[in-house]
Amino acid sequence: MDDPLVPPFDTKIAIVVRGDLPTWQRLNVTAFLASGIAAECPHLVGRPYADADGTAYLALLGMPVLIFEGSGSVLTTARERALRRGLPLAVFTSQMFATGHDAANRGAVEAVPGDELDLVGVALHGPRNGVDKVVKGVSLHP
Known part of the structure; x- marks a missing residue:
């Protein structure tokens, strides 16, 4: 079996964030x-x-992560495209900024129908x- 962490990569990771958020968000x-x-x-x-001194550090994702930005409608389209293709999908909604822990985050998502998520x-x-088709037309984050 090929190692998924050795180029050329057969898969891709893409993250799309809304461009109108403050940098910290x-x-x-x-x-x-x-x-x-x-x-x-x-x-x-x-x-x-x-490191060379033997200090241990945590493992990281072993492949590039492409970061894109777009509007809310771009994110909605990307969500729909990913779901149609059966791709694993993570979401972050505006309501999650007002929560303080994981269970509350899940509750904020569960309270809204998928096609109405902000x-x-x-x-x-x-x-x-497949990932390329989901993010087609979306700009890389500057």
Whole structure:
């Protein structure tokens, strides 16, 4: 079996965040969404790091993560495209900024029908061509 963490990569990770968020929120959303990919796809996490002195560091995702930005409608379209393709998907909604813990975050998402979510970020992983189709027309984050 091929190692999924050795280029050329057969799969791709993409995160799309809403461009009108303050910088700290974009970074926060991106971090949360990347953790969703790592949790769902542990085979994408590499081995722990260590420096020349032997100090140990945590393992990271072992492949590039492409970060895109778009409007709320772009995020809604990306969500719909990912769901149609059956790609693993993580979401972050505006309501989650008002919560303080994981259970409250899940409750905020559960309270709203999927097509009405006020998305501020989505993350997905899948075959390169499938991910490319989901983010088609979306700009890379500057």
